Structures are given as structure tokens and as C-alpha cells.
Amino acid sequence: MTPAARLSAAIEILADLSARRRPAADALKDWGLSHRFAGSGDRAAIAGILYDTLRRRASAAHVMGSEEPRALVLGMLALMRGLSVDAIAALADGGRFAPAPLSEAERARLADSSLEGAAPFVRGDYPQWLHASLRHVFGDSVVEEGAALAARAPLDLRINTLKGEPEAVKAELSHLHPEPCRFSPLALRIKLDSEGKAPPVSAEPAFLRGEVEVQDEGSQLAAILARPVPGGQVLDLCAGAGGKTLEFAALMDNKGQIYAHDSDIRRLKPMxxxxxxxxxxxxxxRSPRGAEDVLHDLEGKMDLVLVDAPCTGTGTWRRNPDAKWRVRPGALAQRTAEQAKILEQAAHYVRPGGRLAYVTCSLLDEENGAQVRALLNKREDFSPVSPTENVLALGASGPALAEAALTSREGLLMSPRRTGTDGFFVSVMKRAG
Structure with missing residues (x-):
């Protein structure tokens, strides 16, 4: 496919998203099934155009004065990819499989793509209804934080010390030019190409042998800050596909016992x-079994309970740019209710003197600090561990993380702008002995 044909395909898929309001991955998959002539390179390039457009949807609509799929894609080419009007016109020339030629109005808007004077949610490319919540957390930096969330996410790997030696793994992956991450000692970062495409890491021998896992540095840090102790008893209450469960096992050197559970058995399948x-x-x-309580024997016995809570995912917008436009106020209310229930449940499994780690990939105080405060008001036998103390689990990089992140009595908040990671909130609470 030509670059112009790929552009037309992205506009077509974006129109499907607008009409059917579904995840972008589903729309891309359906398009690929009905256009089997498109090779893997074509599909990757089309996905890149689509996701970049979703990242800059608000600002592209502002520049073009329209939320039509064609307008959004054209606006993105100017704002995110920095193409000139002539370069965009060369792609949209009305040729075979190409978008229709630019109108004079489109040319004029593309020539003046400034966001000066635009509303903060436009310049930061986030939903207007979330502005108050985000500003409550980030204050005058809310636009810059939003812009960082609208950038592309890097590809982060975690070296699995149960299977590989760090230096040997780095050497084996040297052709991918990995760089050490800023805070996590076993994290490697691989840059994406100019179109945002990542190398096929899952086909690498090191991955197939289990020596590396794909895991954002922020997620890695959350597991380290939870401080699982070798030989300890750990419950991962919302384990999902097991990313933090696997990291716990490595941090514990396969010693002790980890119980992995999730309320939805389907999420546990890949583990x-x-x-x-x-x-x-x-x-x-410990998979769920209908109404049976499969965790009853763990109550009051766990050294550490991790709640990697279901949330709105606002911290992962770099990776899931369509999600920020699909989230609604009702979803936030539903998630906060779920989180409060799960936190109260989790507290019952912590032994006296044990710890409860609460983690979300959200940037909203409603899902983070407010949940911790609510639990502490109900359970006087729990108290928060100071983030400045907790980061010492990282060793030398701990103080730097505490300085870069936003810290509060309740916990520590990472964000793409401040720490270069996905957005993660980590709170550790200790139960009185």
C-alpha cells in the first residue's frame, strides 16, 4: 500500500470508531480481516496513524474546526508529525486510493496550526470533563502533563533474574539498542521507530526463554515499592495476567509463597x-469458583497483600489513546466503588505487622489518595508508610524517584512527564502488630 492509501485506511477505521464506539484494536482487527491484501507493515503503519490521531484528537479538532475523521487525521499530521501543508497535500492528492485533495479551507487551517489561546483540555489533549480532576492533582502543570500523556510510549522490558544474568541479556538484545531506564535496576527501554512501531520482542530468543518480560518501568517500580520479602507470604488479589506476580517471584528469588487471584477467571488465563x-x-x-471463597484460609496471614486495582487507566493513555475518549463519568463512579470494596476486602488478609500495597494506573485522586484516606478512616489499625521511606527499596535511585514523582501522605504518583513512566499511584500501608 502507498502512504496515501494507508492514510485513507486510517480515516476509514476512525470513521468506524466514531460510529460504533468500540476499542481501536477491535476496529483494526476487523479492517485487517476484510483487507487481507494489506501486509504486516501496512497494518502497523495504519495503526500508527490511527493511534497518533487519537492521541491528538482534541487539538487536531481545534486546529481543523471539525471532528470529522478526515479533519482529525489531517490535523494530526501537522501537529504530531510536523508535516508541512505541501507534504500533507502530496498525500491527499485525490489519486487512486488517496484521500481527496485539500480544500482551500483545509489548507488555511493547516497553515495556521497554532494552539495559542485554546482551552487547557485542548492543548493537553484530554477529555474536558476530566479537567477539574486532573488540575486538582497537577495544578498549573496540567497542560504539560496532558501533552506528555498524548506522546507515544516507549517499549520497556524487565530482565527476569530467575532465568538470565542482566549483562548477558543486555548483550543478547544489543541489536535492539536497549538503554537502561532511569529508576528500575532491571528495566531496559527500546526506542520506537519514526512511525511508532516497536520491534517484535515476543519473537526474540531471550523472550521465548523467559529472560525478559514486556513491562513498563512504572509497573516494575510499583512491584519493587510493595517490598515482597523472600520467604514471605504474599497475596496478589487482582493478579490479572500476572505481570506483577512474575516480578514478585523474581524479587523473592522463588522463595516463600505467592497466591495469585482475580475475580475474573478469564484474566488469569495467560498467567x-x-x-x-x-x-x-x-x-x-487461586481461580474463582462461583460463590466459593477460595481465599478464606489466607485471612490474617499475609505478610503482603497487593491490590493492583481496576481503574480508569488514565495513566496508560500513551499506550491506549482511544481509552481516554471512551471513558465516561459513570465509569469513574463504578471504578471507585469497586476499589473501595476491594481495599476493604484486602485488609482482612493482612497479618498484624504486615503490609497492604494499593496500586493503580490512574492519575485521579478519586481513585488514589481518596481511596487510601477512606480506608484509613475505617481501619485505625492501618497507617501509611511514608513514600520517602518506601523508595529506599530501590537503593540508590530511590531518592531520585521521590524527588521526581508527586508524593503525599497517602503515596507516590508517577507520570510520563515527571518520571518518564506510565502513570502509576503506589501506596503502602502497614497494619499494627
Missing amino acids: HERLARAGVRNVQV
Whole structure:
């Protein structure tokens, strides 16, 4: 496919998203199934155009004066990819499979693509209804924080010390030019190409042998800050596919016992294969069984309980740019209700003197500090561990993380702008002995 044809395809898929309001990945998959002539390179390039457009949807609509799919894509080319009017016109020339030629009005708007005077939510490319919540957290930096969330996310890997030696793994992946991440000692970062495409890491021998896992540095840091102790008893209450479960096993050197649970058995499905590939031997998966309480024997016995809570995912907008336009106030209300219930449940499993780690990939105080404050008001036997103390689990990079992140009595908040990671909130609470 020509670059112009790829542009037309992205506009077509964006129109489908607007009409059917569904995840971008589903729309891309359906388009690929009905256009089998498109090769993997074509599909990757089309996905790149689509996701970049979703990243800059608000600002592109402002520049073009329209939210029509064509207008959004054209605006993105100017704002995010920095193409000149002539370069965009060369792609949209009305040729075979190409978008129709630019109108004079489109040319004029593209020539003046300034965002000066635009509303903060436009310049920061986030939903207007979330402005008050984001400003409450970030203050006058809200636009800059939003812009960082609208950028592309890098590809981060975690070296699995159960299977590989760090230096040997780095050497084996040298052709991908990995760079050490800023805070996590076992994190590697791989830059994307100019179109935002990542190399096929899942096909690398090091990945197939379980020596590396794909995991954002922020997620890695959250697991480290939870401080699982070798030989301890750990419950990962919302384990999902097992990313932090696997990291816990490595941090614990396969010693002690980790119980992995999730209320939705479907989310646990990938974990079994991942555990085997990673060489993990100290994890017991407790799958839900209808109304049966499969965790009753763990109450009051856990050294550490991790709640990696379901949330709105506002901290992952770099990776899921369509999600920020699909989230609605009702979803926030539903998530906060779920979080409060899960936190109260989790507290029952913590032994006296044990710890409760609450983690979200959200930037909203409603899902973060407010939830911690609510639990502490109900459970006087729990108290927050100071983030400046907690970061010492990282060693030498700990103080730098505390300085870069936003810290409060309740916990520590990472964001793409401040820490170069996805957005993560981490709170650690200790139960009185």
C-alpha cells in the first residue's frame, strides 16, 4: 500500500470508531480481516496513524474546526508529525486510493496550526470533563502533563533474574539498542521507530526463554515499592495476567509463597504459560469458583497483600489513546466503588505487622489518595508508610524517584512527564502488630 492509501485506511477505521464506539484494536482487527491484501507493515503503519490521531484528537479538532475523521487525521499530521501543508497535500492528492485533495479551507487551517489561546483540555489533549480532576492533582502543570500523556510510549522490558544474568541479556538484545531506564535496576527501554512501531520482542530468543518480560518501568517500580520479602507470604488479589506476580517471584528469588487471584477467571488465563516460561515455582493460582471463597484460609496471614486495582487507566493513555475518549463519568463512579470494596476486602488478609500495597494506573485522586484516606478512616489499625521511606527499596535511585514523582501522605504518583513512566499511584500501608 502507498502512504496515501494507508492514510485513507486510517480515516476509514476512525470513521468506524466514531460510529460504533468500540476499542481501536477491535476496529483494526476487523479492517485487517476484510483487507487481507494489506501486509504486516501496512497494518502497523495504519495503526500508527490511527493511534497518533487519537492521541491528538482534541487539538487536531481545534486546529481543523471539525471532528470529522478526515479533519482529525489531517490535523494530526501537522501537529504530531510536523508535516508541512505541501507534504500533507502530496498525500491527499485525490489519486487512486488517496484521500481527496485539500480544500482551500483545509489548507488555511493547516497553515495556521497554532494552539495559542485554546482551552487547557485542548492543548493537553484530554477529555474536558476530566479537567477539574486532573488540575486538582497537577495544578498549573496540567497542560504539560496532558501533552506528555498524548506522546507515544516507549517499549520497556524487565530482565527476569530467575532465568538470565542482566549483562548477558543486555548483550543478547544489543541489536535492539536497549538503554537502561532511569529508576528500575532491571528495566531496559527500546526506542520506537519514526512511525511508532516497536520491534517484535515476543519473537526474540531471550523472550521465548523467559529472560525478559514486556513491562513498563512504572509497573516494575510499583512491584519493587510493595517490598515482597523472600520467604514471605504474599497475596496478589487482582493478579490479572500476572505481570506483577512474575516480578514478585523474581524479587523473592522463588522463595516463600505467592497466591495469585482475580475475580475474573478469564484474566488469569495467560498467567499459567507465563509462569512456566519465566521459571516461577512459588506461585499458587487461586481461580474463582462461583460463590466459593477460595481465599478464606489466607485471612490474617499475609505478610503482603497487593491490590493492583481496576481503574480508569488514565495513566496508560500513551499506550491506549482511544481509552481516554471512551471513558465516561459513570465509569469513574463504578471504578471507585469497586476499589473501595476491594481495599476493604484486602485488609482482612493482612497479618498484624504486615503490609497492604494499593496500586493503580490512574492519575485521579478519586481513585488514589481518596481511596487510601477512606480506608484509613475505617481501619485505625492501618497507617501509611511514608513514600520517602518506601523508595529506599530501590537503593540508590530511590531518592531520585521521590524527588521526581508527586508524593503525599497517602503515596507516590508517577507520570510520563515527571518520571518518564506510565502513570502509576503506589501506596503502602502497614497494619499494627
